[in-house]
Amino acid sequence: MSLPFVIAVDGPAAAGKGTLARRLAQHLGLPYLDTGLLYRAVGRRALDAGADPADPVAAEAAARTLAPADLERGDLRGPVADAAASKVAAIGGVRAALLDFQRRFGARHGAVLDGRDIGTVVFPEASLKLFVTASPEVRARRRHAELAAKGAAPSLDQVARDMADRDARDANRGVAPLRPAEDAKLLDTSALDADAVFEIALSWAVAAQKAT
């Protein structure tokens, strides 16, 4: 059976992919899945169990028993959840446990999914694949502003260091490392605002819809 219209949006943290993916989904009337939340929830469940999120047995058990309510918890953002998520995301058994959920989500009615491996692993046959990036400095500044707006105030240096650690873990892991799919369209948002990014991506999405 052919896949309904799926847009894969991949890229590093704070590049603007979540904002873009949400807007595309809303505009095109497609379901939206922030796949990072799945890894965040698994990391939290491992911590709840008193385990090290880097422990493959504990992390895989947390992934296999993940329930939709876990995605609604209020503690999935912030430095502790960030670090736990990037540790569980490096474990093959965790990724395998979450793969089926993501594929079923997209295959039902089509979807926009954002993450790190949507175009390379989850939906290599997606109708449109975007790889959204920005310079490390711009991404650290954006994440710092986001945290400051929420009242959390780590220094910009600390945010940049945490982000560099996470980038390295995401890009260098053995399973599903962060990299653009060969046929992904690259979108560097360093010098663009959210509206400009959206307009560019929407024009590609409309062209892809016409082609399918």
Ligand code: DC
């Ligand atoms: O997008 P995010 O910051 O919420 O992602 C949290 C962590 O999960 C991050 O370290 C990357 C990882 N992740 C992944 O490996 N694959 C995905 N499809 C989504 C997120």
